Amino acid sequence: MIDLLPHIINGLTLGLLFALIALGFTLIVGVMEVINLAHGSLFAIGAYFALTVIAGSWFAGTPFGAWWLSLPLGLRYVLALAIGPALAGLAGMLLELCLRPTYGKPPLYGLLLTFGAALVIEELIRLVWGTGEQNLALPQAINGAFLLNGMIFSTYRFFAAGFSIAAIVAVWLFLERTSAGAVIKAGAHDSEMVRALGYDLARLRLVVFGFGAALAGLAGVVMVPIWGLRPHVGVDIVIPAFLIIVIGGVGSFWGAVIAALLVGLVIGITGVYAAAWSTMSMYLLLIAILGFRSRGLLGRKSALEN
Amino acid sequence: MISLSDIPARPSAWITPPMIVLAVLLLAAPDLLPAVGLYQYLGIEIAIWISFALGFNLLFGYAGLHSFGHGAYLGIGAYAFGLFQQHVAASLWGGLLAAVLAAGVAGALVGAFLSHRRGIYYALLTIGFGQIFWFLAMKLHRITGGEDGLLGIPRPPLALGSWQVSLTDNRALFYFSAALLLIVLVLCWRVVNSPFGRVLQAIRQNETRARFIGYEVWRFKWAVFTLSAMLAGLSGSLLAMAQQSAYPDVMSLHQSGLIVMMVLVGGGLVSFWGPVLGVVFYFVARDVLGGLTETWLLWYGLIFMAMVMLRPEGLAGMLHGLLRRRPALKPTTAPAPATEAA
Numbered sequence: 001m002i003d004l005l006p007h008i009i010n011g012l013t014l015g016l017l018f019a020l021i022a023l024g025f026t027l028i029v030g031v032m033e034v035i036n037l038a039h040g041s042l043f044a045i046g047a048y049f050a051l052t053v054i055a056g057s058w059f060a061g062t063p064f065g066a067w068w069l070s071l072p073l074g075l076r077y078v079l080a081l082a083i084g085p086a087l088a089g090l091a092g093m094l095l096e097l098c099l100r101p102t103y104g105k106p107p108l109y110g111l112l113l114t115f116g117a118a119l120v121i122e123e124l125i126r127l128v129w130g131t132g133e134q135n136l137a138l139p140q141a142i143n144g145a146f147l148l149n150g151m152i153f154s155t156y157r158f159f160a161a162g163f164s165i166a167a168i169v170a171v172w173l174f175l176e177r178t179s180a181g182a183v184i185k186a187g188a189h190d191s192e193m194v195r196a197l198g199y200d201l202a203r204l205r206l207v208v209f210g211f212g213a214a215l216a217g218l219a220g221v222v223m224v225p226i227w228g229l230r231p232h233v234g235v236d237i238v239i240p241a242f243l244i245i246v247i248g249g250v251g252s253f254w255g256a257v258i259a260a261l262l263v264g265l266v267i268g269i270t271g272v273y274a275a276a277w278s279t280m281s282m283y284l285l286l287i288a289i290l291g292f293r294s295r296g297l298l299g300r301k302s303a304l305e306n
Numbered sequence: 307m308i309s310l311s312d313i314p315a316r317p318s319a320w321i322t323p324p325m326i327v328l329a330v331l332l333l334a335a336p337d338l339l340p341a342v343g344l345y346q347y348l349g350i351e352i353a354i355w356i357s358f359a360l361g362f363n364l365l366f367g368y369a370g371l372h373s374f375g376h377g378a379y380l381g382i383g384a385y386a387f388g389l390f391q392q393h394v395a396a397s398l399w400g401g402l403l404a405a406v407l408a409a410g411v412a413g414a415l416v417g418a419f420l421s422h423r424r425g426i427y428y429a430l431l432t433i434g435f436g437q438i439f440w441f442l443a444m445k446l447h448r449i450t451g452g453e454d455g456l457l458g459i460p461r462p463p464l465a466l467g468s469w470q471v472s473l474t475d476n477r478a479l480f481y482f483s484a485a486l487l488l489i490v491l492v493l494c495w496r497v498v499n500s501p502f503g504r505v506l507q508a509i510r511q512n513e514t515r516a517r518f519i520g521y522e523v524w525r526f527k528w529a530v531f532t533l534s535a536m537l538a539g540l541s542g543s544l545l546a547m548a549q550q551s552a553y554p555d556v557m558s559l560h561q562s563g564l565i566v567m568m569v570l571v572g573g574g575l576v577s578f579w580g581p582v583l584g585v586v587f588y589f590v591a592r593d594v595l596g597g598l599t600e601t602w603l604l605w606y607g608l609i610f611m612a613m614v615m616l617r618p619e620g621l622a623g624m625l626h627g628l629l630r631r632r633p634a635l636k637p638t639t640a641p642a643p644a645t646e647a648a
Contacts, residue, residue: 035426101615107426108372109614112570115563116611123604235559239437246430280441283434287419290431294423 004272006153011268012261013157016164017223019260021237022244023171023253024215030188030251031208034102034110038095039216040238041121042088046217047136047224047233048129050084054137074139085217091121092213096206118234125231134229136221160222167218168257175253184208188251243286249299259297324579325491332484336477344593346476347548352589353483354544357490359569359581361537366566367574367581368498369530370510372429374562375436379409379535381443381557383542385450388459388552398462398473405543406536412439413535414528421527424513436562443554455553459546473547483544490537497533498578506530564588567610573620580622587621 025039036042052058054076059065068076095117102109142159145152175181187194187204195201227233244263248255263282270281289296331338335349358380365371386408387401394400416435423431443450450456461473464482473479497503505526508516517523546552555561572584588606595602617624 035429098611098615105618109618111372111426111429112566113611113614116567116607116614119563119567119607120604120611123601123607127601127604239433239559242430243434246427250426276445277441280438280445283438283441286434287431290423290427291419294427 004269007268007272008265009153010157011265011271013161013164013264014226014267015261015264016161016168017219017226018240018244018264019257020164020167020219020222021216021241022248022256022260023168024212024219025241026245026248026251026253026256027184027188027215028209028212029245031184031191032096032099032110032205033107034099034114035107035242036095036209036212037111037114037238037242038117038121038234039114039212039241040236041118041125041234042092042095042213042216043220043223043237044125044229044231044234045091045121045220046084046088046214047220047229048125049087049217050080050221050224051129051134051136051229053080053083072139073137077139080136081218081221084221085214088217088220089210089214092216093206093210095213096209099209100202118238122231122234125234129231131231136225136229138225156225160226163222164219167215171215172253240282243282245296247286247289247296249296252296252298255296255298320492320496322495325488325495328491328582329488332487335484336480344590346480348589348593349480350476350483350544350548352585353480353487354541354548355565355568355585355589356582357483357487357544358538358541359565359572359574359585360490360494361534361541362565363569363574363578363581364494364497364506364530364537365534366569367576368503368510369506369527371527371531372566373432373436373531373534374429374559374566375432375434375439376534376538376565377559377562378436378439378557379413379538380542380545380561381552381554382412382439383409383539384546384549384552384556385443385456385542386539387543387546388456389449391460391462392456392458396460396462398464401462402540402543405539405546407539409539409542410532410536413532413538417528417531417535420531421524433559433562436557437559440554440557440559443557450552450554453554455551455555456546457551459550459552461547461550479547483548486540486544490540494537495578502526502529567606570618571610571613571620573622573624573626575623576619577622577626580620583621583625 021039021043024042025036028034028036028039054073056065056068056076059068095114098117099110099113102113138156142156144155146155175185183194183199183204187199187201187208191201191204194204223237224233227237240263244259245251245256247263248257248259263285266281266285267278271278293299332353336346339346339349358376362373362376365373365376383405387405390397390401390404394404416432419435420428420431444453446452461479464471464473464478471478473482498506505516505521508519508521509523509526513523542552542556545556568584568588569581570584571587572582573580574584591606591609592602595605599605613620619626
């Protein structure tokens with residue numbers, strides 16, 4: 001019998017990273033009722049900027065570039081973890097400004113606009129960073145592998161999983177324990193009432209979109225050493241994220257987390273028996289779950305169904 | 307924004323003036339295209355994609371069912387045509403029939419699963435099924451040839467009784483594709499102006515209300531999905547002939563998204579002719595912008611985004627506004643804001 005444990009662990013790590021992406025996605029869906037098909041592209045933007053920060057490639061050959069590269073890799077990695085998501089968040093805010101004319105129209109328009117944005121961002125990435133496959137350099141402390149019970153585990157996967165858990169808990173605490181989080185949740189529940197209470201709905205949407213995009217960017221920086229970085233990584237990742245929020249139920253926090261773990265596990269375990277088909281398994285999971293529960297695991301009624 | 311129901315239709319007519327214009331243009335295209343610096347193969351591509359887009363718009367524009375995985379049925383048609391030629395018989399009509407049936411069966415199965423869903427869940431499931439078909443095409447190496455595609459698909463001659471024409475020449479294939487396109491055009495025109503087509507539009511405007519009136523909504527949704535998949539299959543078989551091969555590429559999310567973009571830019575949401583304009587615009591833009599810059603998709607994407615933001619009624623809507631405004635000396639009021647319920 002094949003020992004499943006490493007595959008289960010790998011699957012759960014993948015699931016935790018998926019959860020991080022899906023959380024930003026589900027926040028945006030909840031508050032804006034926009035399906036952001038460019039979410040994966042924001043993930044890619046975060047990762048590509050992190051690449052630039054770590055490699056300092058835009059300043060190569062200048063004194064600044066030389067000084068930058070003399071900084072320890074660990075410091076540059078931490079900076080990348082901050083700058084990548086921040087720039088992804090800014091890109092998300094820009095996208096939100098573009099989305100404004102579509103509010104009040106059928107949800108299709110938001111979907112279409114973000115689909116166009118995904119195409120544009122992918123082409124921009126090809127233009128700026130080239131078309132090849134790239135990867136992030138990692139600091140020694142979180143790179144490499146270790147032995148446990150006679151099995152080899154990648155250190156980075158554990159770092160990524162721990163990081164994701166911390167981020168998920170932080171987002172949950174932010175939503176549940178701060179007043180800003182309460183406003184966001186209220187906005188997802190009934191945005192008209194939030195406006196009636198005197199909150200600036202336009203600003204709320206801008207902030208939520210930026211926040212969701214920054215989460216996508218953060219997931220991008222953390223996930224890329226596992227998935228690799230190529231211009232169409234945005235499309236590769238937005239589909240699992242999309243599946244996850246639908247399996248979990250649109251707008252549900254824990255639904256998204258549970259669904260993400262489920263998808264990660266299914267991909268991990270299918271990978272053992274039929275590696276070529278592991279990506280396919282998540283679509284079958286989607287169809288199986290939606291066949292029984294049309295609103296996903298923990299879903300509630302949403303305007304997006306109309 | 308105007309809607310599909312606002313542009314007056316002539317439901318009784320089988321043939322309308324724009325159809326005659328299109329037919330004349332198609333007849334002249336093989337000589338016209340080289341004259342403006344383009345090439346004949348482009349004509350075949352445009353004819354195929356217009357057939358695909360017209361069928362797609364029955365679903366997208368008329369019924370308001372947003373499929374983001376429609377390339378799958380185009381691909382299924384292409385593979386079915388190729389496999390029929392290679393394993394059953396080198397026959398044109400047999401291949402076309404196989405393609406339409408294969409795409410129809412796939413569409414009917416998927417449609418049965420989809421038709422109880424609405425809105426975003428519907429769109430997502432179409433993506434899911436589209437990806438599954440794409441994945442199968444990539445992975446069933448022994449049948450489909452995997453990523454390399456199915457190569458060496460012949461162009462069997464067109465046989466009507468004892469009369470035979472070879473389609474190996476691009477010009478001949480173009481005329482054949484154009485003839486099929488005109489048949490698809492008239493068929494779609496009749497469908498959208500039939501009682502069935504009216505019900506589809508009622509479903510788009512308000513599905514709940516359509517159900518309360520007494521229509522079994524899911525049957526209509528299922529039927530239009532299947533019909534649209536069959537038309538995609540027909541276009542797919544022509545694509546297989548044109549390329550003399552079939553690739554999984556057309557089934558990808560990227561390509562399925564492109565047809566959505568083409569139809570929307572053309573104005574499929576407001577006009578029967580939207581898909582036609584959209585496809586022509588896309589291919590001409592591809593060749594003209596593509597000749598100027600390597601990043602033409604970037605520009606096409608930006609045009610598309612601007613359209614969605616500012617003019618979601620697309621080229622057809624702009625054209626309609628222009629034609630309608632000219633007789634009146636000054637426009638009295640701006641077009642009414644979007645009031646159509648989703």
